[in-house]
Amino acid sequence: MKSRAAVLWNVGEKWSVEELEVAPPAQGEVTIRVRATGLCHSDDHNVTGDFAAPLPLVGGHEATGEVIEVGPGVTRLKAGDRVITFPMPSCGECRYCSKGRGWLCDLSRYTMTGSAPGNRYRFSRGDVGVGAFCQLGTFSEYATISAAQAFQLPDDIPWEPAALVGCGVSTGFGAATRTGRVAPGDNVVVVGVGGVGMAAVQGARVAGAASVLVIDPVAYKREASLRFGATHAVATVEEAMPLLSTLSWGAMSEVVIVTVGVMHTDWFAAMAELVGKGGKLVMTSVTPLAETAVSFALSPFAMSGKSLVGNLAGSTNPISDFDEMWRLYRAGRVDLENLITKRYTLDQVNDGYEDMHAGDTIRGLITFD
Numbered sequence: 001m002k003s004r005a006a007v008l009w010n011v012g013e014k015w016s017v018e019e020l021e022v023a024p025p026a027q028g029e030v031t032i033r034v035r036a037t038g039l040c041h042s043d044d045h046n047v048t049g050d051f052a053a054p055l056p057l058v059g060g061h062e063a064t065g066e067v068i069e070v071g072p073g074v075t076r077l078k079a080g081d082r083v084i085t086f087p088m089p090s091c092g093e094c095r096y097c098s099k100g101r102g103w104l105c106d107l108s109r110y111t112m113t114g115s116a117p118g119n120r121y122r123f124s125r126g127d128v129g130v131g132a133f134c135q136l137g138t139f140s141e142y143a144t145i146s147a148a149q150a151f152q153l154p155d156d157i158p159w160e161p162a163a164l165v166g167c168g169v170s171t172g173f174g175a176a177t178r179t180g181r182v183a184p185g186d187n188v189v190v191v192g193v194g195g196v197g198m199a200a201v202q203g204a205r206v207a208g209a210a211s212v213l214v215i216d217p218v219a220y221k222r223e224a225s226l227r228f229g230a231t232h233a234v235a236t237v238e239e240a241m242p243l244l245s246t247l248s249w250g251a252m253s254e255v256v257i258v259t260v261g262v263m264h265t266d267w268f269a270a271m272a273e274l275v276g277k278g279g280k281l282v283m284t285s286v287t288p289l290a291e292t293a294v295s296f297a298l299s300p301f302a303m304s305g306k307s308l309v310g311n312l313a314g315s316t317n318p319i320s321d322f323d324e325m326w327r328l329y330r331a332g333r334v335d336l337e338n339l340i341t342k343r344y345t346l347d348q349v350n351d352g353y354e355d356m357h358a359g360d361t362i363r364g365l366i367t368f369d
Contacts, residue, residue, distance in 0.1 A: 001031070005123065005140035006349045007130060009056045011049040015139070015349045020058070020130060022142050023122045025071030030147050032065035032083060036163040037138040039344070039352040039364035041194065041261045042087075042286070046133065047353070050262055050288045054114040057131035058123050059349075060138030060366075061087045062166030064159045067150070074147045082153040084322065085166050087111060087134035088313045089148035102317040107148060110135055116146075139349060141368060151318045157326055160343075161336030164195060164363055165325050167313070169336065171284060172199025172259060174314020174321065177207050180255040180282045184208030187248045189240065189274050191215045192260035193225045194356070195339055195363035196284060200257045202334055205229030211247045215240050218359040228335060237270045244274060252276030257311075263287045269296035277304045284311040339363045 001022045006015040025031050043059040045051040067081040077083065088111065090102035097105050114131025115121050121129030122144040123137060137143050153162055172195070176182045188204040190197050193216045204212045205228075214225040214233040222233035232247070234240050244252055256274045260267075263285035275281050301308075314321075328334040341361035344352045352364035 001142055003140050003142040004346060005058045005137065006060070006346060007056055007058055008046050011047065011052055011055065013047070015059060017347050017349065018125070020123045020125050020140070022140070023120070023124070023144050025069055025074075025144050026120070027072045028074060028147055029071040029144055030067050030074060030077055030150055031069040031142060031144045032150065033068050033142055034063050034065040034138050034140060034368055035159040036368065037063035037366050038164050038166070038168060038195065039349070039356060039366065040167050041356065042167070043133055043139070044353050044356070045286055051286045053112045053133055054131055056128070057114050057133050058137030058140050059133050060140065061085065061134035061136045062163055062168060063136065063138035064153055064163045064166070065138070065143070068142070070147070077147055077150060077152075082155065083150040084153045084162055085136050085138060085145065086149050086151060086170070086313075086316070086318045087136065087167055088316070089135070089146055090318055091148050100317060103313045103315055105148070107146070139346065139366065141346070151322055154326055157329065160340060160365060160367060163365065164336060164339055165322065168195035168363060169199040169325065169339070170316045170321065171311065171314040172196035173203035173325070173334070174316050175200045175257045175259065175282050175284050175311045176203030176255065178315035179309055179311040180257055180280055182207035182209050182255050185210045186254040187211045187213070187244065187251070189213045189215065189244065189253045189256040190230070191237070191256065191258045191271060192285070193221045193362070194259065194261060197257070197259035198225060198228050198339055198362055200259055201225055201228045201230050204255070206328065206333055213240060213244055213247065221359065221362065224362060227338070237274065240274065248276065252279065254279045255282060256280070257282045257284065259284045261285070265291045265294045268294045272296050272301055272306070275306050278306070280307045280309050282309050282311050340365050343367050
């Protein structure tokens with residue numbers, strides 16, 4: 001099958017939209033027609049080299065689509081099903097899935113390899129195999145993916161806002177509700193409010209936080225965060241410190257969620273100071289691979305009972321947690337539509353990322369006819 005797709009050939013280049021061959025579904029795979037896919041910052045890390053997968057690859061990993069063909073052994077899905085993709089597979093059988101920690105599924109070892117298990121390529125141009133980011137590659141009209149990364153999308157949930165749940169919303173919302181375990185009455189700080197951060201704001205609100213303090217240098221995003229549930233918004237950590245102290249009566253924050261586009265190690269110490277005794281610093285952001293050393297006061301951190309927690313995909317178990325999101329969406333408790341700042345065609349993919357870097361979007365979305 002032929003498909004137009006956005007390919008990255010080398011670090012530092014732009015996405016190139018061209019025609020590729022899409023492999024038919026093999027054992028345990030399905031082919032989908034992509035309907036909408038989010039412009040997540042994670043895909044852009046391949047361009048900047050901050051966290052690059054093997055190239056070349058087709059970008060895109062949060063999407064909705066329609067199953068058009070199923071491979072051997074697939075019983076959970078059939079042609080015509082509406083689905084949402086998820087970057088972390090969930091096999092349901094490994095030690096992590098069996099303990100309810102599907103976001104750590106053993107199949108995740110293939111996530112950043114580009115090629116599918118068995119060194120197969122689901123995309124190709126002539127004799128050249130082209131990888132798929134997070135084994136999905138949804139910057140494409142069609143994609144062949146593992147059935148372990150495709151989950152039923154209810155008929156009443158629209159394609160476009162649902163696509164964001166496939167990564168950004170789940171990661172951010174889960175950072176607050178599952179990884180961070182925000183409790184009623186907590187004081188929460190969210191550092192950086194793009195698509196993931198704005199979902200974290202909503203998660204903290206839904207969890208019953210007493211205050212949700214946003215830190216972001218972009219005025220437009222600070223203003224928008226107040227509509228999604230933030231109670232206060234400032235531009236810098238320095239501004240946040242005295243305000244948080246006042247809000248918390250000196251106790252500081254129970255949960256600090258870091259969702260900046262790129263996290264640098266020399267920022268860590270200041271963010272750790274926002275965390276109160278017994279609190280959690282929930283690290284969601286990608287740090288450039290070359291930055292490996294963090295300097296901060298370890299003894300006060302440890303003696304205050306603080307925790308540093310890595311947030312992978314919002315600790316999301318797709319089937320149960322997606323169902324929770326649809327119920328919250330139907331009830332008007334979670335706003336998905338207004339996270340979409342601008343829609344783009346596939347040919348405008350580079351425009352979308354320029355807008356993201358300029359701070360003009362919360363989340364851009366590629367839509368397909």
